[in-house]
Every structure is written in C-alpha cells, then in structure tokens.
Amino acid sequence: MSDDIRWEVVEESALSLPDHEAIAAMLGQAFPDWSHxxxxxxxxxxxQPERRVIARDADGVVLAHVGIRRMFVGVGGEDVLIGDTGLVAVAPAMQGTGIGRELMTRTQSVLEGLRVPFGFLGTSERxxxxxxxMGWHLMDDAVTTFSAFTADGAGVSETEQGGWLILPVTATAEEWPEGPIWLNGQQV
Ligand SMILES: CC(C)(COP(=O)(O)OP(=O)(O)OC[C@H]1O[C@@H](n2cnc3c(N)ncnc32)[C@H](O)[C@@H]1OP(=O)(O)O)[C@@H](O)C(=O)NCCC(=O)NCCS
Known part of the structure; x- marks a missing residue:
C-alpha cells in the first residue's frame, strides 16, 4: 500500500461541500448501480453519517471511505445502541491492495472511541x-426491518433476512439479544 495515503476521521459538521463532492465521486464509482x-x-x-473514516491520495482524491452513525435499534423488544456502519468503499482502481483491511481496522478504532456496544451493518451475500x-459476526437468521432508500424520498419499510453483521465493541457477540431487529429508520 502506498505511503502517500492520508487517513482521517472527520465529524460530519467539519465536512465542506468539496469534501462531500470528493466522497460522492468515489462512492459513485464504487457502487455503479447506485451512482444516481x-x-x-x-x-x-x-x-447521513455522523463520522467518517476517509483515505485520500496526495491530491485529495478520496480512495476509501466508511460512514458511521450511532443509533438505537429494537432487538426482540430491547433497545440496543449500535454504531451503524455503511458506505464502505474503496476506489475501484485500489481494490484488492489492502486498503479495505486498513479501512476496517480504523473503523473498529472509531467504534471503540464511540464506546458503542456493537457495530452493525447490512450487506449483500457477495x-x-x-x-x-475483518472480524464481524454474521447473524445467519437475523431478520431486520428498515426504511428502504427510495429515489423520491419516501421511507417505506422493508424486511430482509441475511447479510446482517455485528462487530462486538464494548459488548460480546453473545450479548446481542435474540429476536427480530427493528431499525426504525434508514441505514447509513
Ligand atoms: C469490499 C471492499 C471494501 C474491499 O476492499 P479491498 O481494498 O478490495 O479489500 P482488501 O484488499 O483490503 O482485502 C482485505 C481482505 O479481505 C479479502 N476480501 C476482499 N474482498 C473480499 C470479498 N468480496 N470476499 C471475500 N474476501 C474478500 C481479501 O482477500 C483480503 O484478505 P487478507 O487481508 O486476509 O488477505 C472493496 O472491494 C469495495 O469497495 N467494493 C465495492 C463496494 C462494496 O461492495 N462495498 C461493500 C458494500 S457494503
């Protein structure tokens, strides 16, 4: 991995419009199906995340990115604090070079700094x-109801099984409660 990569952890309110544009440009490349x-x-x-982990090259081009936001979710009727983690991406030209691993190591440090019991994310089978x-635990039979992203902004509930993972941070994986997960909102 190149020594020219600069890593930063940035709070949402510290991001400028050019920062948002640079992040969006990379996310559009890493998620071509969602570039719109x-x-x-x-x-x-x-x-919208509250904190980001960002890697840039010497020219400020964003090479890797994660967004995190703390939120309470309902799990089997219990409120659980999570660091919802998403927008995980490495610029296509840099994928497979170890940046993703470094990104997730740094993400774990941020979650530890936020002192959340668990990191949480949903992803595709792939x-x-x-x-x-990277040390996350797949919850095989977890079923999560969340508000889907829609182009017109309507928050329609969807329920999905599969692809839900937790990272034990201040809690252990065994402390994750049994039962269906109610996200009660959108994911990062
Ligand atoms: C997924 C992604 C973030 C991984 O980043 P990356 O820089 O390519 O990953 P790295 O090169 O650091 O790989 C880290 C480790 O994960 C493994 N790995 C990477 N992608 C993998 C995959 N899809 N399945 C299984 N293992 C994978 C690597 O073999 C490597 O293992 P090792 O360090 O033990 O040898 C990156 O490919 C990406 O941005 N993809 C497009 C966007 C996306 O799908 N994001 C996640 C959706 S939520």
Whole structure:
C-alpha cells in the first residue's frame, strides 16, 4: 500500500461541500448501480453519517471511505445502541491492495472511541465474506426491518433476512439479544 495515503476521521459538521463532492465521486464509482444517489455533494444514500473514516491520495482524491452513525435499534423488544456502519468503499482502481483491511481496522478504532456496544451493518451475500474476514459476526437468521432508500424520498419499510453483521465493541457477540431487529429508520 502506498505511503502517500492520508487517513482521517472527520465529524460530519467539519465536512465542506468539496469534501462531500470528493466522497460522492468515489462512492459513485464504487457502487455503479447506485451512482444516481451520489450526485454532486450527496455523499450518503440513506441516513447521513455522523463520522467518517476517509483515505485520500496526495491530491485529495478520496480512495476509501466508511460512514458511521450511532443509533438505537429494537432487538426482540430491547433497545440496543449500535454504531451503524455503511458506505464502505474503496476506489475501484485500489481494490484488492489492502486498503479495505486498513479501512476496517480504523473503523473498529472509531467504534471503540464511540464506546458503542456493537457495530452493525447490512450487506449483500457477495461482500459478507469480506466483513467476516475483518472480524464481524454474521447473524445467519437475523431478520431486520428498515426504511428502504427510495429515489423520491419516501421511507417505506422493508424486511430482509441475511447479510446482517455485528462487530462486538464494548459488548460480546453473545450479548446481542435474540429476536427480530427493528431499525426504525434508514441505514447509513
Ligand atoms: C469490499 C471492499 C471494501 C474491499 O476492499 P479491498 O481494498 O478490495 O479489500 P482488501 O484488499 O483490503 O482485502 C482485505 C481482505 O479481505 C479479502 N476480501 C476482499 N474482498 C473480499 C470479498 N468480496 N470476499 C471475500 N474476501 C474478500 C481479501 O482477500 C483480503 O484478505 P487478507 O487481508 O486476509 O488477505 C472493496 O472491494 C469495495 O469497495 N467494493 C465495492 C463496494 C462494496 O461492495 N462495498 C461493500 C458494500 S457494503
């Protein structure tokens, strides 16, 4: 991995419009099927993060990115604090060079700094093995109801099984309650 990569952890209110544009440009490349979300300065798709982990090259081009936001979710009727984690991406030209691993190591440090019991994320079958390799726990039978991202902004509830992972941070994986997960909003 290049020594020219600069890593930063940035709070949402410290981001400028050019920062949002630089992040959105990379997200549009990393998620080509969803590039219509990441137009101009729109550097998020569902819930706006509160904190980001960002890698840039010497010219300020964004090479890797994660967004995190703390939120309470209902799990089997219990309120659980999570660091919802999403917008995980490495610029296509840099994928497979170890940046994703570094990104997730830094993400874990941010979650530890936020002192959340768990990191939480939902992903497709294709990328589940990446997160498991990074130490996240796949909850095989977890069923989550969340507000889907829609182009017109309507928050319609969807329920999905599969692809839900947690990272034990201040809690252990065994402390995650049994039962269906109610996200009660959108994901990062
Ligand atoms: C998924 C993604 C973030 C991984 O980043 P990356 O820089 O390519 O990953 P790295 O090169 O650092 O790989 C880290 C480790 O994960 C493994 N890995 C990477 N992608 C993998 C995948 N899809 N399945 C299984 N393992 C994977 C690598 O083999 C490597 O293992 P090792 O360090 O133990 O040898 C990146 O490919 C990406 O941005 N993809 C497009 C956007 C996306 O799908 N994001 C996730 C959706 S929520």
């Amino acid at each position: 979300w990441y137009v101009g300065g729109r550097s998020w798709s569902g819930m 990328t589940v093995p990446f997160y498991v390799r």
